[in-house]
Amino acid sequence: xxxxxxxxxxxxxxxxxxxxxxxxxxxxxxxxxxxxxxxxxxxxxxxxxxxxxxxxxxxxxxxxxxxxxxxxxxxxxxxxxxxxxxxxxxxxxxxxxxxxxxxxxxxxxxxxxxxxxxxxxxxxxxxxxxxxxxxxxxxxxxxxxxxxxxxxxxxxxxxxxxxxxxxxxxxxxxxxxxxxxxxxxxxxxxxxxxxxxxxxxxxxxxxxxxxxxxxxxxxxxxxxxxxxxxxxxxxxxxxxxxxxxxxxxxxxxxxxxxxxxxxxxxxxxxxxxxxxxxxxxxxxxxxxxxxxxxxxxxxxxxxxxxxxxxxxxxxxxxxxxxxxxxxxxxxxxxxxxxxxxxxxxxxxxxxxxxxxxxxxxxxxxxxxxxxxxxxxxxxxxxxxxxxxxxxxxxxxxxxxxxxxxxxxxxxxxxxxxxxxxxxxxxxxxxxxxx
Ligand code: URA
Numbered sequence: 285x286x287x288x289x290x291x292x293x294x295x296x297x298x299x300x301x302x303x304x305x306x307x308x309x310x311x312x313x314x315x316x317x318x319x320x321x322x323x324x325x326x327x328x329x330x331x332x333x334x335x336x337x338x339x340x341x342x343x344x345x346x347x348x349x350x351x352x353x354x355x356x357x358x359x360x361x362x363x364x365x366x367x368x369x370x371x372x373x374x375x376x377x378x379x380x381x382x383x384x385x386x387x388x389x390x391x392x393x394x395x396x397x398x399x400x401x402x403x404x405x406x407x408x409x410x411x412x413x414x415x416x417x418x419x420x421x422x423x424x425x426x427x428x429x430x431x432x433x434x435x436x437x438x439x440x441x442x443x444x445x446x447x448x449x450x451x452x453x454x455x456x457x458x459x460x461x462x463x464x465x466x467x468x469x470x471x472x473x474x475x476x477x478x479x480x481x482x483x484x485x486x487x488x489x490x491x492x493x494x495x496x497x498x499x500x501x502x503x504x505x506x507x508x509x510x511x512x513x514x515x516x517x518x519x520x521x522x523x524x525x526x527x528x529x530x531x532x533x534x535x536x537x538x539x540x541x542x543x544x545x546x547x548x549x550x551x552x553x554x555x556x557x558x559x560x561x562x563x564x565x566x567x568x569x570x571x572x573x574x575x576x577x578x579x580x581x582x583x584x585x586x587x588x589x590x591x592x593x594x595x596x597x598x599x600x601x602x603x604x605x606x607x608x609x610x611x612x613x614x615x616x617x618x619x620x621x622x623x624x625x626x627x628x629x630x631x632x633x634x635x636x637x638x639x640x641x642x643x644x645x646x647x648x649x650x651x652x653x654x655x656x657x658x659x660x661x662x663x664x665x666x667x668x669x670x671x672x673x674x675x676x677x678x679x680x681x682x683x684x685x686x687x688x689x690x691x692x693x694x695x696x697x698x699x700x701x702x703x704x705x706x707x708x709x710x711x712x713x714x715x716x717x718x
Pocket of ligand 1: 465
């Protein structure tokens with residue numbers, strides 16, 4: 285076999301065999317196939333796509349290129365949640381304690397902020413003392429004891445995806461559904477869970493800008509899970525505006541704690557309850573409706589809040605964060621306001637620009653090695669459909685002397701559109717794909 289023949293076959297729309305896919309992926313990982321041939325192969329896939337069988341194989345080979353975590357030391361059905369990434373997405377901080385408080389083990393490996401989206405690990409590190417790096421033994425021990433542990437990715441998960449993703453990033457081949465689905469699911473399969481709840485974001489702040497491509501991505505991921513004898517449900521959720529009230533690390537932890545106390549943004553609460561209910565359902569706790577009731581009860585009775593406290597303590601964070609989040613979390617006291625420049629209704633928000641504005645304040649990274657500032661971020665006072673008057677504050681910016689306030693303000697100006705005609709508020713849950 286030669287790389288040329290496999291590239292030609294896919295370029296002409298042929299269906300690849302397992303041997304051919306394995307030959308290309310592992311040849312590239314081992315350094316036997318050069319960047320230029322792998323780039324041509326990826327571009328052929330970009331235009332010709334992979335069918336259901338090819339996607340399942342592509343995913344499996346990338347998953348098996350590194351460690352395959354064995355979660356069998358953890359008792360019970362392990363359900364993982366994955367978000368395709370958004371602005372203000374602190375969902376894991378609420379969903380994980382709800383689900384764990386209902387006795388379902390949550391063994392989660394999460395990522396850091398990159399691009400315009402945030403990362404759970406950076407958010408958790410806003411809590412003084414909190415350890416996001418545990419040995420595998422301690423990780424298993426915590427999940428068995430408390431039903432919850434959230435750590436940064438330590439194992440060597442899907443190195444083939446890492447290498448191929450970097451090449452896709454440089455060759456304009458990221459935004460192809462088969463490649464995105466295989467990339468995400470290879471890491472999920474290597475992570476070892478039995479079932480997955482996939483939060484597929486749709487809109488201006490998401491990878492998928494429209495509902496039909498989001499549905500296609502969701503179906504591709506659910507099918508890949510099924511081909512590997514795992515179950516998955518994808519929840520399509522709105523990212524045409526930031527999620528909840530805050531974006532930025534400490535501010536999002538504060539919002540998560542408030543939500544666990546029964547306060548806060550209603551749409552964010554609905555999203556957390558929906559994802560929790562699907563996770564519990566996949567773990568075998570009962571019908572979706574029953575699991576939704578149980579999740580609500582866990583939130584409303586404070587059971588999930590107590591689980592959050594236990595989780596913070598177990599990972600050596602300051603548990604006083606639950607009582608006094610404003611005191612314990614580093615939150616900048618310097619505030620600048622972005623105001624409306626006309627009367628009307630908020631008609632659209634370019635959410636990706638809002639995420640980048642947050643990075644200019646110091647909340648995210650442009651490069652992997654950049655340091656982040658946990659104390660900065662944005663507070664959203666108005667959302668789509670809200671009536672505003674000239675001079676009303678739309679966004680509060682929590683800044684430090686290092687923040688690039690001018691760039692952030694410019695982006696917010698470009699991001700917010702005000703119209704004279706009334707616009708409707710957005711639904712948070714758009715569709716379910718099973
Ligand atoms: N996230 C991933 O992990 N992979 C992709 O290809 C796109 C988003």
